[in-house]
Amino acid sequence: MSSFHLKSLEEVLEKYITNDEQLKEIKRLLYGRSDDNKLELPEEAKNLGSKHGFDIQGYRFTAKSECIRLPRIVRIGAIQNSIVLPTSEPVIKQREAIWQKVQVMIKAAALANVNIICLQEAWSRSSLVLRSLSKMYFKCLLSFLLTAMPFAFCTREKFPWCEFSEGAAEGPTTKMLQELAKAYNMVIISPILERDTNHSDTIWNTAVIISNRGQYLGKHRKNHIPRVGDFNESTYYMEGNTGHPVFETVFGHIGVNICYGRHHPQNWMMFGINGAEIVFNPSATVGSLSEPLWPIEARNAAIANSYFTVAINRVGSEEFPNKFTSGDGNEPHTTFGPFYGSSYITAPDSSRTPSLSRDRDGLLIAEIDLNLCRQVKDFWGFPMTQRLDLYANSLQHATKLDFKPQIVRE
């Protein structure tokens, strides 16, 4: 990786490509549209961003006007974040600052009339650490909270990390967000570490969906679990058992493909088959591992399934109290990251927003017309030409122990 720090690809393109026509053509090739089609956002929302140090970007995706269906215009949002306070502050203040920041970002989204917001994968942990940990962990927490809300699976330690988990329907994070959802008339997707006390205290990587009336609407558990590099998540929880639920909200049919599931096109596909119009992909992934894959996968899913996708990644590096190894032969170390942010939204016609920055908190908003999904289906015909019966049969064969691949030899 280069030592040069690049804030975002777009920033460099805008800086260097001074010929407007060429820049437009490059944008068409890279983002599927030559015009950013920026969304004007309310001053109060922007002021909150300036005051609290997070970027706010808004874009618009339009659809054709139809005779029978009215436009179904909604605003969707993605939040990428880390902490604000230095570790020299008391931990309790740090915790409050983290909670306050996400609440402020959600408030900014509300001011910008966002209807559905999705937080990043496992966003809510640090507060729970602080509640559940005894004093003996206090000192090491001081260092790990340096960069906040750790994606602790790199450590392969069960304690204290397993204590982060909470109930999906009845946990404190859900309860807190239910209040906000109701107050702001906003659907909130809250990815947490779930504890299922009803099934032998098992832990899951779960997204909780809260309706705009503040009701617990349901949950989805991460379907595909990584075993790669620092992402030793299968040490903590197993492959999700909730299928591919699509949640019918007043603002559209939504699904959640959690993190590593974005590498599996068949996972995206089932959300489409179940009728999703928007699929959120809350993630936690680091530069050296996945950055060149990032702009490809969620965008390909939007294309292949004729729905909107929202790819969300956290920012910053994370420091842990004990050394760990990364399965790459390198020295034991305590830092995990950097997570490269770069959250972005793609429309079913393949056009996409620029990315949020690689290193700053940000709120990304898109105003979309859900009618575009069906219009793109009618235009491209991907669902019609999918041949599901062929693949249902092929996969049935492929899963058999005595499966013989279709190989042609000379």
Place this chain on the structure above:
Amino acid sequence: MSSFHLKSLEEVLEKYITNDEQLKEIKRLLYGRSDDNKLELPEEAKNLGSKHGFDIQGYRFTAKSECIRLPRIVRIGAIQNSIVLPTSEPVIKQREAIWQKVQVMIKAAALANVNIICLQEAWSRSSLVLRSLSKMYFKCLLSFLLTAMPFAFCTREKFPWCEFSEGAAEGPTTKMLQELAKAYNMVIISPILERDTNHSDTIWNTAVIISNRGQYLGKHRKNHIPRVGDFNESTYYMEGNTGHPVFETVFGHIGVNICYGRHHPQNWMMFGINGAEIVFNPSATVGSLSEPLWPIEARNAAIANSYFTVAINRVGSEEFPNKFTSGDGNEPHTTFGPFYGSSYITAPDSSRTPSLSRDRDGLLIAEIDLNLCRQVKDFWGFPMTQRLDLYANSLQHATKLDFKPQIVRE
């Protein structure tokens, strides 16, 4: 679309981004590696390109050295092309020029030690037109050969286009290429319009695979057929019935995903499940329709399936004798295009070559180590975490007439 003509994205980036470190970081983000890793090609091959007016570009993808397996280094190639002679020349000379050009390009590939070459979708037609057409078509052919080898499905006319078809195993194109394959010790993938006289004279969009010993190894028929814009292909042939064959050649296990099949991740997936190490995607697609999708789909397939992909598109515009409409409400017209070239190769680790140009003939070569496929599988674990049983069952349900999507309501 901008009126500005951009030869390739890479050309503009190289021109404007003068800071080396920034250019490297941009390349890492866009192509998955900061270094082009160019392959030095023999002078004779390059001279052929200069003399005959086609670009040659070569790149290298390496793999880790293993203890038990030796490196399996092969060179793969892609050809994108149009005709050379103006239509003022006699048609017979034009035909000869087209044949000669592709033969010269294959020869250049042979000089560069290419082991497997793939031609563009339906590359071989014009010669057949000339043989099969009577004099009454001669005049209109003069105009249509202006840009050579038409992708004639935009016309929805059955005559004379259906006469282009030929036998897969015994057709003249296959026979001609068998000689070259044997002479150059090269596997050749030849996408043609196939006539199946054994099954009621049906027509198929087919790729013929010829072994390095000049043997007809087999064929694959296009699995997914478009019905979009000018691509009225379902007027001519149906969805392929050959499954997802993987051809075991001495230079690796190869599959062919023809054109529109690249929009369907499940199609790519089955080639992977059957053991493909390289999947070629011979295509014919035009700028206004698909250009922003082009760099996404074949690359996503390489990532998701841990194999190499080779995306090939033709260049130029095509002129037809009779007016046709494009299903978009616009005036009837006679021109189809431009096809935007931009052929490129992606490795299983997501790194890719720059594209061939958007408007010139080109030969793209990559030296690859096939061992990279399994190394990436071991690293990322995508096949292991695929959960095929889940999807086999889900798709079985989804194909039922009384299928109930998994929808959660408040």
